[in-house]
Amino acid sequence: MAEVKLKNITKKYGDVVAVQNMNLTIPHNEFLVLVGPSGCGKSTTLRMIAGLEEITGGEIFIGDQIVNEKDPKDRNVSMVFQNYALYPHMTVEENLGFSLKIAKVETKEIEKRVTDAVQILGLQDLKKRKPSQLSGGQRQRVAMGRAIVRRPDAFLFDEPLSNLDAKLRTQMRTEIKKLHQKLQTTIVYVTHDQVEAMTLADRIIIMKDGYIEQIGSPIEVFSKPTNVFVATFIGSPPMNIIDADIIKIENKFYFKIDNELMMPCLESKYDLIKDKKKIIIGIRSEDIVPQISPNYGSEFWNFNKKIDLSEPLGTETQLFFKLGAKEIISRMYNPRAVNVGEKLSFEINLNKVHLFDSISQKAL
Amino acid sequence: MKQVKKISFWLLVLLLLILICLPGIWIFISAFRPNPEILSKPANWIPDRWTIYQFTQMFSINGYVSVPAFKYLMNSVIISSVSTVIAITIGMMGGYAFARFNFKGKNKIFLSLMLARAVPGISLSLPLFILFAKIGIINTSFGVILVYVAMNVPFTIWLTDGFFRQIPKEMSEVARTDGCTRLQAFWNVELPLAGPGIGAAAIFAFLLSWNEYALASIITRTVHSKTLPIGMMDYLDEFTINWAGMCAIAVVMIVPALILTFIVQKHLVSGLTFGGVKG
Amino acid sequence: MNKKFFSSPIILILPSILAISFVIIIPLIFSFYTSFTSYKLTRPDSLFDFVGLRNYERLIDNAKFWYAFGRTILFLAIVLNLELLFGLGIALLINKITWGQRTLRTIMMFPMMFSPILVGFQWKYIFNDNIGLLNNFLYLFGYESAIPWLIDKYLAMGSIMVAEIWANTSIFAILLLAGLLGIPRDPIEAARVDGCNSWQVFKNITLPFLMPFVFIALTIRSLDVGRAYDIVHIMTGGGPAMRTELIWTMIARIGYKDANMGYANAMSYVSIILSIAFTYYFFTKLVAARRDLGQQQ
Numbered sequence: 001m002a003e004v005k006l007k008n009i010t011k012k013y014g015d016v017v018a019v020q021n022m023n024l025t026i027p028h029n030e031f032l033v034l035v036g037p038s039g040c041g042k043s044t045t046l047r048m049i050a051g052l053e054e055i056t057g058g059e060i061f062i063g064d065q066i067v068n069e070k071d072p073k074d075r076n077v078s079m080v081f082q083n084y085a086l087y088p089h090m091t092v093e094e095n096l097g098f099s100l101k102i103a104k105v106e107t108k109e110i111e112k113r114v115t116d117a118v119q120i121l122g123l124q125d126l127k128k129r130k131p132s133q134l135s136g137g138q139r140q141r142v143a144m145g146r147a148i149v150r151r152p153d154a155f156l157f158d159e160p161l162s163n164l165d166a167k168l169r170t171q172m173r174t175e176i177k178k179l180h181q182k183l184q185t186t187i188v189y190v191t192h193d194q195v196e197a198m199t200l201a202d203r204i205i206i207m208k209d210g211y212i213e214q215i216g217s218p219i220e221v222f223s224k225p226t227n228v229f230v231a232t233f234i235g236s237p238p239m240n241i242i243d244a245d246i247i248k249i250e251n252k253f254y255f256k257i258d259n260e261l262m263m264p265c266l267e268s269k270y271d272l273i274k275d276k277k278k279i280i281i282g283i284r285s286e287d288i289v290p291q292i293s294p295n296y297g298s299e300f301w302n303f304n305k306k307i308d309l310s311e312p313l314g315t316e317t318q319l320f321f322k323l324g325a326k327e328i329i330s331r332m333y334n335p336r337a338v339n340v341g342e343k344l345s346f347e348i349n350l351n352k353v354h355l356f357d358s359i360s361q362k363a364l
Numbered sequence: 365m366k367q368v369k370k371i372s373f374w375l376l377v378l379l380l381l382i383l384i385c386l387p388g389i390w391i392f393i394s395a396f397r398p399n400p401e402i403l404s405k406p407a408n409w410i411p412d413r414w415t416i417y418q419f420t421q422m423f424s425i426n427g428y429v430s431v432p433a434f435k436y437l438m439n440s441v442i443i444s445s446v447s448t449v450i451a452i453t454i455g456m457m458g459g460y461a462f463a464r465f466n467f468k469g470k471n472k473i474f475l476s477l478m479l480a481r482a483v484p485g486i487s488l489s490l491p492l493f494i495l496f497a498k499i500g501i502i503n504t505s506f507g508v509i510l511v512y513v514a515m516n517v518p519f520t521i522w523l524t525d526g527f528f529r530q531i532p533k534e535m536s537e538v539a540r541t542d543g544c545t546r547l548q549a550f551w552n553v554e555l556p557l558a559g560p561g562i563g564a565a566a567i568f569a570f571l572l573s574w575n576e577y578a579l580a581s582i583i584t585r586t587v588h589s590k591t592l593p594i595g596m597m598d599y600l601d602e603f604t605i606n607w608a609g610m611c612a613i614a615v616v617m618i619v620p621a622l623i624l625t626f627i628v629q630k631h632l633v634s635g636l637t638f639g640g641v642k643g
Numbered sequence: 644m645n646k647k648f649f650s651s652p653i654i655l656i657l658p659s660i661l662a663i664s665f666v667i668i669i670p671l672i673f674s675f676y677t678s679f680t681s682y683k684l685t686r687p688d689s690l691f692d693f694v695g696l697r698n699y700e701r702l703i704d705n706a707k708f709w710y711a712f713g714r715t716i717l718f719l720a721i722v723l724n725l726e727l728l729f730g731l732g733i734a735l736l737i738n739k740i741t742w743g744q745r746t747l748r749t750i751m752m753f754p755m756m757f758s759p760i761l762v763g764f765q766w767k768y769i770f771n772d773n774i775g776l777l778n779n780f781l782y783l784f785g786y787e788s789a790i791p792w793l794i795d796k797y798l799a800m801g802s803i804m805v806a807e808i809w810a811n812t813s814i815f816a817i818l819l820l821a822g823l824l825g826i827p828r829d830p831i832e833a834a835r836v837d838g839c840n841s842w843q844v845f846k847n848i849t850l851p852f853l854m855p856f857v858f859i860a861l862t863i864r865s866l867d868v869g870r871a872y873d874i875v876h877i878m879t880g881g882g883p884a885m886r887t888e889l890i891w892t893m894i895a896r897i898g899y900k901d902a903n904m905g906y907a908n909a910m911s912y913v914s915i916i917l918s919i920a921f922t923y924y925f926f927t928k929l930v931a932a933r934r935d936l937g938q939q940q
Contacts, residue, residue, distance in 0.1 A: 052537050072540040079541040085534035089556045099542035102552070146542070156541075376736060377747070384750060387765045387809070388757075390776055394768070403774055454658035461655035473656065475926060478862075480667045482922040484869025486891045487911035488667065490898045491674035494684075514666030517659045519866070575758030577873045578891075582899070593760045593873075600877075607768065614761050621756040629749050633821045 002063035002153040003027050004049060004186060009058035011044050011210075018044045020210040022058070026154075026188060031180050033189045035197040036207035036233070042190045045207075046156050049188060050079050062153055073102075078147030082159040084139045086131040092142050093118075093127045099150045117145040120182070137168045144176070148183065157189040161196065173199055194234050198222070206230050228361040231282045231354060237318065240288070240328045242281045243358070246273055255279055257324040263301055266350050272364045273355065280361065282354035288330035290319065291347040299350045310338040319344070388618065395419075395611035402607050418612035430606075432587050433613055436595035439584075440617075443505050443591060444573040447512035452566045454513070455520025460550065462521060463528035464536070474521075481518035485578030493582045503585040511579050516569040523568065526634075527561030528554065564631035567624045574621060592617045671915070678909040684902040698909035707885065708893065708910065715890040715917070718800070719868055722807045726864070727857065729808065730815025737816070738823045748820065754813045759870045763877035766806035767793065770878075796886040799879050803887055806874050811867075815860045822856030823849070851935075858929035865921040869914070890914045 004026040011019040019041040026032050034042040047053040049060060051072035059066050067075050078099075087095050096117055100110045118124055121141045131139055140160065147155050160176075161169045177200055180187055191197055197204050198218045206213045206221060206229075214226045225231035225239075232238040244255035244263070253265040253273060263281070265273060273279060294302045308327075309320040312335065319330045319338060330346060338344070355364040394402055396414045422433035461467075462474060492511065493502065501507035531554055539549035555562075577593040584590045592613065599610040625632075678699070681692045702708055737747055757765070769776045770792035778789050792802045826849060834844050872891035875881065881888040881896065888896075891914060898907030 050537075050541050052540070071545065072537070073543040073545060075541075077541060079538060081534045081538055083532065083534060085532060085538040087535070087539075087553055089553075098539075098552070102543045102548060146538075150542070373736075373739070377740065380733060380736065381747075381750065383809070384754060384813075386776075387769055388753070391765055391768065409779075454662065457655040458659040461652035465652035465655075467652045470652075471930075473660075475923070477659065477663065478866070478926060479919050479922055480663045482866050482918045483667055483671070483915050484872065484891055484918050486869060486872045486895055487914045487918075488670060490894070490904060490908055490911055491670035491677070492666070494677075494904070495670055495673060510662075511666050514662040517662055521659060571756055575756075575760070577758065577760040577876075578870070593758050596760060596764065607774070610764060611768070614764060617758060617761060618756075621758075622753060625752055625756045626749060629752050632752075633817055 002186070003061075004154055004188065005061040006045075006049075007059045007061070009045070009048065009060065010056045011041070011048060011053065012056045017210050019048070022210075022212060024205070024212075024215075026186055028186055029184050031177075031187045031189065031200060031202045032205065033191060033197040033201035033203070034205050034207060035191055035194055036213075038192060039209075040207040041210040042192075042205075042207050043158055046079075046158055046188060046190045049075075049154070050077055050156050051075050052079075076150070076152050077154045077156055078150050078152040079156040079158065080143045080147050080160045082162055084131075084143040084160075084163075086139055086142055086146075088131050091128050091130055092123060092134070092145075095131070095142055096145050096149050099146065113149050113151075117148045120148065120179070121145045136164050137172060140164060140172055141175075144179065148179075152185070154186040154188060157187065157191075159191055160189075161191070162193070169196075176200060195236065198234070204234075206233060224363070225282075225354065226363050228280060228282065228356050231356070231363075235284060237285050237329050239282045239284050239354070240323070240326070242283070242324050242326050242328070244279050244281055244324065246276055246279055255281060257281075261303055261323065263348070263353075264298075264350065266299065269355065269364075276358070278358035280356040280358050282356060283328075283348060283352070285318070285329040285331045287348060287352040288328065289347050289349075290330060290332045290334070290344050292345070294345065294347055301348045301350055302345060304343055304345050306341055306343050307338055309340060312337070391611045391614050391618075394608060395615045397608060399606065399608045418609050419616075421609070422612060422616070431595060431598040431609065431613070433592075433595060433616065435587050436590055436592045436613075437616060439505065439589060440574060440591040443508050443512065443589075444570050446505075447509040447516065447573050448566055448570040450509070451513045451516035451520055451569045452562065455517045455565070455569075456524045456562060458517065458521040459524025459526075460528055460554075462525040464533070474525075477518040477521060481515065485515075485576070489579050489582040492579065496583060502583060503589050505589050507583050508580055508589060508591070511583065512569075512573040512576065515576070515579075516572055519572070520565050520569055523565040524558065524562060527558040527565070530561070530634075531557045560631045561634070564628040567628045568632060571621055571624065574617070674908040674911060677905050678912055680905045682905040682908075684904055689905075694905070698906045701906060702909050702913070707888075708890075711885075711888045711890050711893045712913065714800075714888065715914075718804065718807075718871070718889060719921070722804055722811070722871075723861070723864065725804075725808055726812045726815050727861070729812045730819055730860070731853075733812065733816040734819035734823055737820055748817065751813050751816050751820075754810050755817070757810060759810065759873035760877055762806055762810040763874040766802065766809070766874075767878045770802045793879055794883055796883055799883060799887050803871075803875055803878055806878065807871055810874070811864060814864055815857075818856050818860040818863075819853060822853045826852045854935075855929060855932040858925055858932050861925040862922060862929050865918070865925050868921060869918055890917070 006022050006024040009019055009022040009024075010017070022045065034045060036042050044053055048055050049062075051067065051070060055068055059068055061067065062075055062077070087098065090098065093114060096114045097110045100113065105113075118127060121144060123138070123141055123145060126134060126138060126142075131142065134142065143160065157176075161172055164172060173196060176189075180200075189196075189200060201218055203215060204218055204221050205215050208229055214221055214230045216224070221230060221234050225234065228241060232241060242257055244257050246265075247254050247256050247262070253270055254262040255265060256262050291302070294300065305321045305323070307319050307321050311318045311320075314335070315333070317332045317335065317338060319332055321328055321330070332338070356362060357364055393411065395418060396416065397411045398413070398415050398417065401408055401412065421430045424432075424434065458477075462470065496502040496507050501510070535553050535557065536546070536549045539553045540546065544552060574591075575593060576591075580591050581594050581597075584594055596610060596613050596617070599606040599613065677690065679693060679695060680690055681694045681697075682690045733751070737744060737751070740747060754762070772778060772789045772791045772794060775792070777792065778786075781790065790798070792798050830848050831844055834848050839847065869891055871889060872895070875887055875889055875892050876895070879887045881892040890910065894907050894910050894914060897903050897910065
């Protein structure tokens with residue numbers, strides 16, 4: 001029952017900065033996901049909350065206490081590791097009860113809590129087994145069970161699903177989500193997989209090089225990325241990014257992509273771009289729509305392009321072609337064969353185009 | 365052609381086995397033969413009669429003691445066991461520190477420890493003899509134990525460092541978030557996991573003490589503290605050797621060593637190589 | 644205090660350092676001092692008779708010492724190389740065996756566990772000119788004149804080497820075998836596909852992989868070279884006519900028989916530097932080989 005608060009947290013390894021001046025409040029019962037490429041500082045942040053990594057600067061609060069100087073054991077948090085870190089010399093039952101035994105909880109109470117956890121996770125038949133006799137998914141469950149049993153103030157997950165195969169990962173993802181709803185506790189979850197982040201999180205923090213790039217709900221970070229990095233990191237396939245020059249013809253602004261194509265700019269955005277020479281355009285692949293009968297209106301822009309490659313995926317077909325110097329992906333929700341070299345007509349709703357400053361890469 | 369290759373291959377293996385085993389077997393056989401038979405010319409390959417005379421002599425079952433081997437054996441057992449327990453305890457602490465912590469001069473300290481171990485026993489025995497005589501622990505089990513602890517510590521560190529590093533760091537970390545202190549995490553998780561390896565290190569230390577000669581031959585002076593390797597020399601006079609007796613005491617020395625080796629051989633190799641390979 | 648106790652590496656290492664200081668470092672400092680005195684066991688007051696570098700000068704002028712020194716180097720060079728070579732051969736041999744490999748590996752380890760003093764005695768027994776196994780064996784084939792293995796001035800050294808090699812080849816064999824078993828199949832198969840023959844595979848893949856193991860074995864082995872003293876001491880005692888005198892037996896003779904401690908300590912220092920140099924050399928080689936292998940992977 002506690003919120004976790006990070007105040008100006010910095011972590012340095014010698015001269016290398018792993019986390020820079022991080023501020024964050026995680027309210028009780030929130031499912032917070034830290035996501036970013038490897039080396040972005042997300043795991044370091046988690047390990048600082050756990051107390052496994054010393055804090056170079058700043059303060060961490062759990063509840064209303066500063067925990068900077070506290071040992072991991074006194075922070076009342078549980079951590080689930082990427083490789084599960086089950087105790088190989090103990091049975092499932094002993095693994096689950098270990099933390100309580102250390103805390104000198106009564107045997108009866110230990111039994112009760114272990115039984116509860118075993119039931120929640122469906123481990124009834126495996127109680128007497130050793131970790132080496134379990135499958136990957138089962139080990140994952142035991143690792144979570146070990147965290148549950150302690151009734152911690154916060155759960156910390158460090159890439160818990162990355163050692164599982166794709167199918168199992170999807171399944172465990174759902175289970176973690178359900179578990180959170182059942183247990184009603186704070187979860188801080190680290191992953192490099194943006195799909196995991198999107199599906200699990202109440203709030204996502206996208207990190208890069210020790211800095212927070214954006215904080216927001218999954219929908220927010222998807223629909224309103226604050227910069228090019230977030231735009232390309234969240235969403236699959238990544239958002240198409242195109243460099244363009246801004247030109248003015250007869251009092252109208254256009255984005256010149258190459259010698260043939262000029263995308264008109266919506267009038268509502270003139271103020272944002274009128275002083276600029278260059279721009280970065282971001283368009284999600286589902287917003288580049290292959291169209292047979294184009295819509296008319298000022299917010300639509302149509303163009304024809306030759307297809308370089310098509311990849312049918314069943315529900316959709318991904319079409320690859322060049323726009324300016326960049327390779328672009330479009331999604332066609334119409335299962336038909338597309339030949340290489342075929343010329344298709346595409347339509348873009350200009351309201352769905354993201355604009356980024358060409359220098360700062362920040363959203364306009 | 366393939367057949368020839370195969371046969372010569374197995375002949376080579378056989379030759380190897382003979383070279384390794386024959387000397388020991390010959391000693392073993394001789395220990396149960398009377399001296400005149402050993403000395404007979406031409407050689408008497410197959411013993412005419414077996415005798416345990418040398419052993420009854422050693423262990424004074426007939427009330428007559430030629431060489432107080434039983435006392436030597438007890439000295440050896442006590443000195444080797446006690447020094448092993450101490451060496452393993454403090455060596456393990458050191459190994460843990462090298463495996464789990466980063467600190468200034470880590471590699472240099474490690475190297476210095478190993479180099480200290482490289483000092484030849486005989487070169488060390490001169491000053492040790494004088495110093496131990498001065499502080500009055502010459503010819504005591506305590507003195508020998510002290511020396512063997514120091515001799516065994518560096519190698520124990522080398523081995524246990526390897527074993528602790530084989531255990532993922534997360535084991536200790538998860539135990540600590542599970543509510544353990546570092547010491548509890550070590551005691552409940554890391555020590556049980558490294559157990560077999562530490563056992564191997566212990567047996568290695570035991571054997572080094574059990575077999576050591578150069579230092580013990582100087583520090584121990586009388587039956588009060590002499591160990592088996594020193595006691596063995598009782599059978600060796602300037603000009604004559606009691607061959608059967610010496611073979612018998614050799615058997616007493618080697619049988620425990622072989623049994624212990626047999627128990628730990630698997631872990632021993634993994635410990636030696638792991639510590640060395642994974643820097 | 645208690646809380647931090649297990650978190651401080653220095654405190655954890657301290658007992659080890661204390662034990663080693665007391666038994667090794669302090670005595671060495673003391674003996675370093677005595678090597679500048681004319682200290683004789685029989686005359687305790689001579690401990691303060693400072694003679695400067697005279698012991699070392701005597702050492703340098705003593706041809707017998709340099710013979711022993713040179714003999715020691717030669718002895719180590721020959722036995723270490725042969726042990727490595729035989730060890731590699733045995734490891735390759737056992738690596739080929741599929742049936743009974745574990746048993747054979749265990750048997751291989753037995754010589755490692757023989758006390759050097761026992762090894763010495765065992766070979767003294769085998770090489771005995773009168774009742775030794777070897778001469779008895781040769782007698783069967785008609786060599787009726789007993790060969791004086793340990794008394795002949797040339798044969799004695801060879802006999803000691805045989806004992807030394809018998810005792811210490813197994814450490815090489817065991818560790819190299821562990822190395823061979825740990826070599827990943829992929830690079831070997833890739834090399835085969837690339838058209839390497841067996842020798843090329845061995846030279847280009849197997850051997851580089853084995854190098855760290857070679858150096859582990861050499862490092863461990865170098866820690867114990869001084870134990871050859873035990874073997875020589877019991878087999879020949881340095882004889883005949885000092886033909887098998889190694890630096891270590893010479894130290895013992897001068898220190899204990901002649902009771903000339905200062906002089907013997909000066910000699911000890913040379914032997915200590917020799918041992919430490921050996922260990923240091925192989926240890927740095929080991930670290931380098933380890934780094935190379937780490938980069939490859």
